Amino acid sequence: MIIGKVIGAITSTINHPFYDGRKLLMVEKISEKGEPQEGYLVAIDVAGSGAGETVLVLDEGNGARQVFGSKDGPVRSVIVGVVDAIEEGTESP
Amino acid sequence: MLLGRVTGTVVSTQVYEGLRGVPMLWVQPLTKRGEEKGEPIVCADATKMAGSGELVYYEGGREAALALDPWFVPVDHTIVGLVDSLKAPEWKGEKP
Numbered sequence: 001m002i003i004g005k006v007i008g009a010i011t012s013t014i015n016h017p018f019y020d021g022r023k024l025l026m027v028e029k030i031s032e033k034g035e036p037q038e039g040y041l042v043a044i045d046v047a048g049s050g051a052g053e054t055v056l057v058l059d060e061g062n063g064a065r066q067v068f069g070s071k072d073g074p075v076r077s078v079i080v081g082v083v084d085a086i087e088e089g090t091e092s093p
Numbered sequence: 094m095l096l097g098r099v100t101g102t103v104v105s106t107q108v109y110e111g112l113r114g115v116p117m118l119w120v121q122p123l124t125k126r127g128e129e130k131g132e133p134i135v136c137a138d139a140t141k142m143a144g145s146g147e148l149v150y151y152e153g154g155r156e157a158a159l160a161l162d163p164w165f166v167p168v169d170h171t172i173v174g175l176v177d178s179l180k181a182p183e184w185k186g187e188k189p
């Protein structure tokens with residue numbers, strides 16, 4: 001999965017039927033230190049995130065389809081979580 | 094998915110059977126700020142309604158084929174929706 005920051009919202013009425021009523025957000029990728037990277041994604045949000053929030057994005061087709069209980073949905077990127085904190089260098093027991 | 098701008102159409106009459114009647118469009122990929130990035134690509138259009146100049150979002154890879162009917166077809170990028178409005182403070186490109 002990818003950590004990113006929500007940088008925009010997209011509205012769309014003409015789309016593939018699978019996307020009817022889905023919330024689409026633009027997410028820029030960020031580094032582990034929180035610096036914005038060049039890459040971005042347009043993803044469906046199922047976690048209830050909003051502008052400026054740090055989010056967890058699933059970027060894999062089969063897992064994404066599982067989220068929607070769909071066998072053939074043309075979807076790959078889904079926001080599956082809102083990140084509260086990222087700790088770097090935590091020692092494992 | 095990523096955002097792109099439709100820049101033109103591709104017409105092809107002799108195509109693999111599953112692709113008959115599927116519109117093919119030139120799409121210029123865009124960055125998160127709406128600037129052009131890289132070479133234009135040819136996308137199938139699952140909405141069948143995209144036109145020149147339109148801002149679209151497209152899917153790549155296996156999911157590109159899944160957006161079409163029949164879905165077991167040889168495509169690698171497919172437009173799945175047209176952008177009506179975009180609320181992104183960093184966006185410097187043309188709005189939809």
